[in-house]
Amino acid sequence: MGFRVNSGTFRPQPITFSFDGVAITAHPGETLAAALIAADIRGFRRDVRGGLRGPYCNMGTCFECVLEVRSGSSWRTVRGCLTPVAAGLEVRSLRAPTLGRSMT
């Protein structure tokens, strides 16, 4: 499983955000992808066939790590590898696009 490399690393005080309702501890400055991988969560979304998908390129090119963050009353689709964690942020995995589901 993924882990934080602590030797020679100073991180700011941890905060928590939620992923699919579960509290995740992270450090300000970390991306959602990094924080979730460090928490051993590697499935960020479901593909059309129902399989799990997770980060591939970690630089915004592949869009495999897309997930949703709450923005007011709606949810915004973002790339996990480019989106920083924030205290209290609500994050959820992205289900496969199906008819009848809003794609906000």
Place this chain on the structure above:
Amino acid sequence: MMPTDVCEVAIVGGGPAALAAAIAMSAYGLDICLIDEQPRLGGQIYRQPPVGFRVQSWLAGRVYERGKALLGRAERLTSLHHIAPATVWGLFASEPGLDAAGGHDILYEQDGQLGRVRARHVLLATGCYEMPVPFPGWHLPGVMSAGGIQTLLKSQRVAAGGTIVLAGSHPLLLIAAEQLLQAGVRIAAVVFSQSTRTAARALRAPTAMLGAFGQLVQAGHCLWHLRRAGVPVLFGQVVTEALGSDAIEAVRVGSSDCAGEVREIACDTLGLCFGFLASSELARQAGAQAAWEPGGGWIMAADPFMRSSVHGVSVAGELVGVAGAEAAALSGEIAALGIAVDAGRLEADAALARSATSRRRLARIRRFAALLAAMSSPSPQLLRRLATAEALVCRCEDVTVGAVADALSADGAIASASTVKLLTRVGMGRCQGRMCEVSVRRLIADCRGIALSQVEGYVPRAPVKPISLGALAAAAEMTSR
């Protein structure tokens, strides 16, 4: 009207080409907007830890010294307006008459809002990404590009897994493996598709040029370290399948030439690198000419000052040939001198004289890079063997190699990636075809018996990266007010 910044020069990208260009331009008093997707300067190669982190021995080693110096100088520039993190999605000639600046409009999205930079001169330095190579199971969580695993470690200080296999054909695998090993990761194996003979040639033959190519020396050192630490470094072997249900649990490894036994190696993460493709979608969307090069993808046509075929748009870094960080910085500097000429700040003769040394160095590195690309590219036969019918070719739309093959055999007239796209949905997903175009074109080339360079790709269109309808609607509302 959406927020608009007007400046003389706009640079897209934050890696070595962009940094060297910004530094060179600032000497001519040009004001610069630099737009980049990462929050901090450095690109992928010098990707910095987040603000608030302190990392001892970040990018340790002599090979990174020049880059770190470049980064330091660029960060001190006062003439640089840094717009980041922002995703550029389009580049268009400015509508005439809106204001005096003319030139081009660069459209970007930042935190769900659209913005625009209007500049007379544009420099695109958008880098490259690892060439995607489809094989069964490569879509499983835990399978990543080796560069992705590396940036996660060097910037975020997170190891992608506890037991990692690295596989492919590029020396970057050795560098990534060594860095991961030092971070406390167990490297289950490093798997090179080339035979030891080819690899030895790559490490030995160009000794005369090694001074110009620290990266390969670094790879050699890493190989030695890995071997000493007992890490199996295999040559002439290939990962033919990633196994697992919700995430990768093991890889199947066999001989590159199909002979011998197939065995399984347990791992929780697999890192892949089969070479790189230029990330030239934005330049091509703007209408600039490109040609397919086997070691680098769609490479932009450029004049001696790195001007593309579109007036006012220059290109640098991996867009003019995938040749690594030092070459990127040199091309960025040369492009900057060209822009200084176009902006009336420098005589053309002086610019030529001033860039002479850089040109010579660039030419030398490029010769070496061509050799490296030839030795580190997977063979077409190997790629064909890996791309079995069940392997996903388009990861966004979940289209298999088999589905593309069926479409091609159903209609013998299909000869372009765009037609396959219409029939199968390949390339219609969020990544806009970056992850599948080369593979789809390869399938067409193989099926029709023509060269890969002869198969047209998808037509790059704006938005080159997806933007939300909400952001577009908000911008339209602001415009109509």
